[in-house]
Amino acid sequence: MKRFLAFLLLINLLVSAAFADEGMWTFDNPPLKQWKEKYGFEPSKEWLDRVRLASVKFPGASGVFVSPNGLIATNHHVASGFIERLSSKERDLLKNGFYAKTQAEELKVPDGNVQILHSYENVTERVHSAARAGSTDADAAAKRTAEIAAIEKDCPAGLRCEVVSLYSGGEYWKYRFKRYTDVRLVMAPEEQAAFFGGDYDNFVFPRHDLDFTFVRVYENDKPASTPNYLKWSATGAPEGEFIIASGYPGSTARLLTVAQLAYQRDIGNPLQEKVWKTRRKALEDYSKLGAEQLRQANPGMRSLANSLKRLEGQQNGLLNPRNFAKKEAEEKDLRDKLAAKPDLNKQYSPAWEAIAKAYSELPSKANQIAFSSLASSRLATIAQQIVTYHIETAKADGQRYPEFRESRLDAFRSSLLSPAPSYSEMEQAALTAWMAEARSVLGANDPFIKAALGEAEPAEVVGRAIRETKLLDPAARKALLDGGAAAVAASTDPLVTLARRVEPVIRELRSWSEKNILAVETSNGTKIAQARFAVYGKNMPPDANSHLRLCYGVVKGYEEDTTLVPYRTTFFGLYDRALSFDEKDPFHLPESVKNARSKIDLATPLNFVYTADTIGGNSGSPVVNRRGEVVGLNFDSNNQKLSNRYWYIEENEGSRAVGVHSAGILEALRKIYGTEALVSELLGS
């Protein structure tokens, strides 16, 4: 009976998959068949190349070139890290917004950088054959890493190369990136307009957010030439229109084994929640000290609130037995089919047990791995990175931690030396609270706690370290970086000495994890991917991993509870939601929006929804119609979609991506912000 039910579930899965707008597809393998059959859409190579080259990668998110002169549109919440770095107590651009009437007024972002995927090449065979020479999983991992480092080193001038693993190691691709390191702020609305409704309305639709920002990349102090930009649609997309979103989805976990998913559900996610809540609580406490403290803490709190709300939705999905049963049925189907082919079965079948065995050991180390960290403080993280940098760069390229490979050192240095502001008092509060919680979780005798605190109190150790550190000053960081291992060893900076004390502990945990978990899951994940290809063919996209992907669907409303949710909202809805709450926070309107009420055409669409299979990281992705025009900027998903980290969720369950409408952005630029030059540039007029 149970078998039969599992079979029914699977049939249901396979049948619906045939009609689903599923997947975050790589540009080397776009779902051309589905597009043609379901939507009659057959893009040319030029169409695909143009969309790829217009798709901009931000740190952890996406954007799009929208003029030939380096103009990029993205979400406000994507650019908020940039805007924050340009803000101070006296000039709060996050709160008040910004517009550069001329290019001369555009503000250069400290350590601002973005990149595009210039080109790519399949290197699977090189990496696999290197790994096959390894005698154990750990040995294979070392050989694989060395080969990857060698491939990355072979890179054209002006580009950065990275080997990217797809399908849990089933494929490896060499991606070549073009990087822009001069990014300037052009226009940003007030955060309250961009994030109207705050955390309450996050992951909710109907939605009313002006979540957009414009930046421009420069080369040689001139606006970069970006001929592969996408045109801005003045009208946007009507209901039913086919659209594609192109961007950098962060991470999915759809190809994980049941053992890996069960670990996430039972240990990983609850632990992650605890970590984030600890960090959020520290920032919240700090933010209550005053207006300036609130300004400093706000970006961090917002980001953590977003992460926590998303995690809760994902975890609810995992906790739903019906969903989990589907994953079990999927795995069972693959293994049953494999069992019918004895040669394949012998080769691949042990992979599941190997992963399950590795994961059975993880819970005993999970707390240590999660809490042995200085990540809650940016300054402490910098100190730790400097210490680790010298240890790693003393090794051959192929033996280093991936983030210290030659191909990544430029980005590492510019991030480390970024003049972006830090706030000592906030760092001190955050790290003190973190260390107190870590001690409470791990106990006073834990190696990390002993190394960090000895017998002292968190407030004492952290207070002195943050108060007395010179690392606030990028010049001090540079001196330690350039001074070599000796400079670090000699440093008496108390934050550096703290980092030196904990480094061996963190290194040992990482080493345990790489050997016992990562190496095992990579080797065996590769086998499972190969088994999947052998049984089903390569008819599904790989899990997302912060690299460029295409997803697609239609603009479409949905049913929720017993009523209909429309496919879009209008400016009418923005004023309704604000006034329905008597403009109580977080539903108040910035003055600019209030004042523009009589000028705005209130019927203009503001936000809209579509069935594309996006996930965190797709924020700022252009939503593109058949003609390659930008009809909106993706900025969120609704609640119904949150557990799509673990599986695709059918559109008839109401899962939708949420975008800012291209016409709504134009109307806001014209009537609220009076940015005529920017409108002209967008419309190419």
Added chain:
Amino acid sequence: MKRFLAFLLLINLLVSAAFADEGMWTFDNPPLKQWKEKYGFEPSKEWLDRVRLASVKFPGASGVFVSPNGLIATNHHVASGFIERLSSKERDLLKNGFYAKTQAEELKVPDGNVQILHSYENVTERVHSAARAGSTDADAAAKRTAEIAAIEKDCPAGLRCEVVSLYSGGEYWKYRFKRYTDVRLVMAPEEQAAFFGGDYDNFVFPRHDLDFTFVRVYENDKPASTPNYLKWSATGAPEGEFIIASGYPGSTARLLTVAQLAYQRDIGNPLQEKVWKTRRKALEDYSKLGAEQLRQANPGMRSLANSLKRLEGQQNGLLNPRNFAKKEAEEKDLRDKLAAKPDLNKQYSPAWEAIAKAYSELPSKANQIAFSSLASSRLATIAQQIVTYHIETAKADGQRYPEFRESRLDAFRSSLLSPAPSYSEMEQAALTAWMAEARSVLGANDPFIKAALGEAEPAEVVGRAIRETKLLDPAARKALLDGGAAAVAASTDPLVTLARRVEPVIRELRSWSEKNILAVETSNGTKIAQARFAVYGKNMPPDANSHLRLCYGVVKGYEEDTTLVPYRTTFFGLYDRALSFDEKDPFHLPESVKNARSKIDLATPLNFVYTADTIGGNSGSPVVNRRGEVVGLNFDSNNQKLSNRYWYIEENEGSRAVGVHSAGILEALRKIYGTEALVSELLGS
């Protein structure tokens, strides 16, 4: 463990009840203690009398006097039966709305009548002592009925008296009603404005409905003098304001035993759903024949859709094991406490078993009782009522069916002889479909089916009966009513002969049900009510039964899923929702609303929510502030509240009543409908 959990549930229940805005209270026992302690509200006797006398009972719903000259405000969907009777193919007032600029233009509603609760008197002891003389439940029922008829007959001139049972027969009250039989339509918006969003948005909030209508009662062809009217508030109620709703809630089932609830869940509700779906399907099929057919069928379809959506919500509540466990814990607590008092226990404890035993026999008869009916056709119902009328009125008053007691015959005659239009073709379609379904459910050999159809097809019997009947003409009905039993016996009208054939079958089923179910549950329900009074005191209100009640609470938004729902909507929201759907049905706007867009102050509140414990029948109830002003008209509840038929639902679960805002009604009257005279009368200016 199970006992302990039940105990915890109960504690939770009792603790929260202390703070809850629970109950539909009679005017003889308003929750003065709760009002005073929680809200500092201590109304005078005059305040309560005025609200009672201003509260108008419509057929199945509520309204309120809002001027000294007989002007009544209610919901459009409450008055829609009246408006329908004034409509025709040529003059569709439901669709197009109506406004009488002068009193002379006000339209008299065929058989329109409303009433108020003039005064009341406790007659519990008279009824109980009469019943105590009965030797069996059935004998007690007969004696009780006779006593009630005698009490009702003793009634002042100009009033109508009715004995009302409260607390499952724990109390009996004599209610005296003043009845108004000349009701005229003053103003109604278009149905699409009143019911914007249609069945989708029914039981949903945020909501955007102009669900109001004004009628006026006349006496001696002059506007009735109604000094006990309530003033109209031009501003309405802000969030947090204490409000009272006064109206005629139809029916709750909170004091039922677990056996009765289980019957509803397992048999009663699913059967009711089947009956209503059968009727709705017939109307839907008919409505597809053309625009005029759609007009005719629309009120019935709307009413059935509303009933079905409500039933589904109620049934979902019953199917929730946690809810049901609460009811079991409640019953167990009462019976445990009773068990501690042996004298009471001996007297009352068998009541639960008696009811459970009676209900165990009901399933075998339930289909017959539900489907042996002509109720899907108004004309057939009239025929059946005429046949039954002569049988019943031949008996002594105290032995008749309650609806044929002398005290109710005036209302019966005016309803029966009402010139309200009927539509033969729709009646024929509806009754044919009904008989076909009844035959399919009951089988061709069922007594009702054999009596109604013999060996013929439903279409044949019903077709002839409806085509050839003279009962469309009220004069023909009057002739049969006044002609006595002989006229009915001699009639060859095929609808009358159909009614004559099925009458004995329906009578036998009713008799079975009265003897085996109603008599048992009344006698034993009375005992349980007395047991409850003895254990807890009289600290809870009786179940609703279509008589006047007070409920109360505060204007307050709520949390739903992960966001906030505001306490109100505005006209901005109405235009947003229409345009977000591209004005697709049922989200299109009437021309009047479209045209008024630039004139309306869009920030004016439109609908609002509050925590009062209302239920179906409360539609049209005035929502009243401390000063006795009307701040809105109750017209709906949200989904979260639907299962409150069976238990009170805490406000922190998001259950809310929904009203049309008094300021929104004024704005619509002024800017959309230009009804200045009506506005002046409302504001007393």
